[in-house]
Amino acid sequence: MSDTVAIVTGGASGIGRAVAEALLARGARVLIADLAPSVHEVAASIGASAWEGDCSAVAGLEDLVAKAETELGEVDFFFANAGIVGPPGLGEDESAWDTVLDINLRQHVRAAKIMVPKWQARGGGYFVSTASAAGLLTQIGQLSYSVTKHAVVGFAEWLNITYGDAGIHCSVLCPQGVNTPLLNGGAHADSSNDRSANKAVTKAGRVLEPAEVAEVVLAAIEEETFLILPHPEVLDMYRMKGSDYDRWLRGMRRYQKKLDEGTI
Template sequence: MDVNSKTAVVTGGAGGIGRALAEELIRHGARVLIADIAPTVGQVAEEIGAASWQGDVAAADGVTELLAAAEAAHGPVDLYFANAGIVGPTGIGEDEDEWDRVFDINVRAHIRAAKALVPGWQARGEGYFVSTSSAAGLLTQIGQAGYSTTKHAAVGFAEWLNITYGDDGIRVSCLCPMGVNTPLLTGGERAADAADRTANKAVTSAGRVLEPAEVAEVVLAAVESETFLILPHPEVLDMYRMKGSDYDRWLRGMRRYRRTLAGGSAS
């Protein structure tokens, strides 16, 4: 899809990948609204030349309000970048509210947005949904139960959308990067929890940490070519193929890698 003169919404747009996506979309001629729960979203929008909406995109009424704000600012939404995300619980024993929150933001927010957008896109015969997942959604994130589980779910939902509505002119892409220089990653370096630090090390030692602008360029190229799986780190595909070729061997290797990261024996 050519994004020139199209209306795009980017959630989690006040920083990191979201801000970089918004800036890249604007450079390509799109009309952009950025959404974020952070109070800085209005200032960021002013800096980059976008419209803004502050609120919780994980809430059903939040999605309704967001889309109404986008349409009021720029007209019907053509592209939706479901980019907002959190890490969530590190293990399986945390409070249920933490699990509810990570599912709401990382998965249900995508479902609720698609539910609101798809009927209009079907009627117009065109629309584009871009899901920000993670390499964790293809490979699993050591030390992060909530993140790994919900990112797998985000990949699955994006696949389902593509299969179900692709013949109606609705395009879907799924972004699965490894390390990107954002607060979501860098915060793990200073975390008090050992599991958080291990998770951070697993990402930063697996490949080069990219800048958000590098990721945004790859995403826009994929949108223009209507490619489903967006891999700013091409080596993820090799890892994914290795996983699929011998799942048990891959799991054994991941357990060894986890022990190494935690300071134990790799044998």
């Protein structure tokens, strides 16, 4: 990855920052994007370039890519990593659904619409979508998160199938618990759905550090592996789900009940 250019959205913290640091350590030139003003301080501390703004909007993404090309060169890697939890349960506010759909899903589609033609002209590129184990299984308590992460997996599959033979690679990251603000914020949330979601993840297996996830991500990219699973046990659960869907649903309902009762 030496002498390549990468954009990482959601790069001011968590997995995004860790991926950026791992790329920089391998000799890449990196632009981190985030809505948080702290992106500038983080970029300065790790040796990256910074872009502050809404990376889910078309205009924002166009400006982001233009900045990367001007300051760093043609973009080789795009990490669509920015994400939010979204409204708990079914949610009552339609605008909140629009927000989570924009950030968690449309960001990926809109970024690909910009990057794919450029990569077609150059003969190659790499798109990495951050989804979640919730995109393969589901997330107790958090409907919009589960729906959008399932959709991201479907998007990444389509991108891989459609352009993979043209040198445009696509992988999807599906971690379980990672020690990030996104996960930790649920522990003391006002919503019981969000608290249950947090417990469902933290009780299901080891919570990894972002740096551990970043190393798994870059190793998978080097092998051009589509499904990136920092928690290998997620694959076992996914296979169990596919082998007997109704049994898996019954098991998830039992797990949810225990979480609600506080017996887990």
